[in-house]
Amino acid sequence: MMEDTPDAESTIPAERRRRITLTQTRLVPDPIRLARYLRAPELGPTVLFFSGGSALRKTSRALTEFTHNSIHLITPFDSGGSSAKLRDAFPMISVGDLRNRLMALADTALRGNPEVYRLFDTRFPHDASQHDLRHRLADMAAGHDPMVSAVPQPLRKLIRNHLGYFIEHMPLTFDLRGASVGNLILAGGYLNNRRDIDAVIFLFSKLVAVRGVVRPVVDSNLHLSAELEDGTVVVGQHLITGRETPLSAPIRELRLTETVAAPEQLAEVEIDDRTGQLIDQAELICFPVGSFWTSVMACLLPRGVGAAVARAGCPKVYVPNCGEDPEEFGLAPHDQVRVLLEQLRRDAGEDTPTDALLHFVVVDxxxxxxxxxxxxxxxERLGVEVIDSALVSEETAPLIEPRRLVELLLSLV
Known part of the structure; x- marks a missing residue:
């Protein structure tokens, strides 16, 4: 009788296994490499994004054509809109950006997923009465609402259970006007699973076939605080974005605080082992387009992020915004790179070489x-190579065309 041959990994002692550094020349975009990814996206590369908000929604949709293994570490500190009401009622992280990315990566070709997509994207009207909105929410939990009844089992039962749990614990004063139904479902699941956001994300990811990994960079109920150049302190992500009220001066420093009401109570939080492992296994790390301070920089504030990025032996890429970002307040791309490196070095160590933190800046x-x-x-004087590529199309100008960005990034892996 023939015995099974042990695989190579099991026969090589752990102390003999090692990482090696390779220097390669790449064509960007690389049509042959991209064709391979399109043919077998389930075997596609592990590209990791530090982001938040909706800026990467279309990019994430394009990404799923090439790889089902992308990783998205999302900022959980949003303090506006539907997320703010949930965070006030139940001390918890913001789930809005998580919902947005889960739906962007979902396989909408599968039976049931289009219905879930529409349900999660639904918002209650701002001009309806609380009585009518509570009645509709109850209908959803009971399965009578047509949007819920259109969702096939077993996902319909899961959604109903989470909405029912949310209704049971919803304060009498909770304002449902403008509420995101998807946020209410995730919040109900979060509370029903003993505040374990990973459990909720895992379950929904399996049921709607999310093509990637979505996770908050930390699971901590904290808020963003920005000190401006004129000494003003602005607390709360929704105010720092500069969309509701323009900032009075450029941002000098971004910090984490315990509450919106007490900005002086600064907070420190550290990434857990799972987040560290996700960064370690990345084949490319991208600091992408989006709100520079409240999306990209916010993800780098927790302890351990900079050190993990420095430790990861893969290409690291920054993609500056095209168009207007009120948060930047005229901060030029070379200054953005400087700020990005300074924040990473706060954790990784001031003597960390640039080539351990950032390799490329992609521009058009x-x-x-x-x-x-x-x-x-x-x-380039900061020690970073610039890739100048045709990222902006006539149709998307002045913004970057998502598919072009995806093709360029994946050509680097």
Whole structure:
């Protein structure tokens, strides 16, 4: 009788296994490499994004065509809209950005997923009465609402259970006007699973076939605080974005605080082992387009992020915004790179070399419009290579075309 041959990994002692460093030349975008990913996206590369908000929604949809293994570490500190009401009622992280990314990565071709997508994207009207909204929410939990009844089992039962649990624990004064139904479902699941956000995300990811991993960078009920150049302190992500009220001066420093009411109570939080492992296994790390301070920089505030990025032996890429980002207040791309490196070094160590933290900055010098102007030599003087590529199309100008960005990033893996 023939015995099974042990695989190579089991026969090589752990102390003999090692990582090696390779230097390669790549064509970007690389049509052959991309064709391979399109043919077998389930075997696609592990690209990790530090982000939040909706800026990567279309990019995430394009990403699923090439890989089902992307990782999305999301900021959980939003303090506006539907998320703010939930955080006030139940001290918890913001789930809005998590919902947004889960739906962006969901396989809408599967039976039931389009119905879930529509349900999760539904918002209650702002001008309806509380009585009518509570009645509709009760109908949803009972399965009588047509949007819920259209969802096939077993996902319908799960949604009803989570909405029912939310209704049981919803304060009498809770304002349902403008509420995101998807946020209410995730909040109910979060509370029903002893505040274990991973359990809720895992379950929904399996049921709607999410093509990637979505996770808050930390599971901590904290808020963002920004000190401006004029000494003003702005607390709360929704105010820092500058969309409701323009900032009076550029942002000098971003911090974490315990509550919106007490900005002086600064907070420290550390990533857990699972987040560290996700960063370690990345084949490419991207600091992508989106709100520079409240999406990208906010994800880098927890302890352990900078050290994990420095430890990861993969390419690291920053993609500055094209178009207007009120948070940037005219901060030019080369200054954004400087700020990004400074934040990473706060955790990784001030003597951490640049090539351990960031390798490339991706721009479109021909069509891109950059706040403060694009100074490529200034970026290169920081020790980072600039990839100047046609990212902006006629249809998306002045914004980056999502598929072009995806193709460029995946060509680096």
């Amino acid at each position: 010098s021909e069509r891109g419009e950059y706040a403060g102007g694009l100074d490529i030599p200034a970026i």
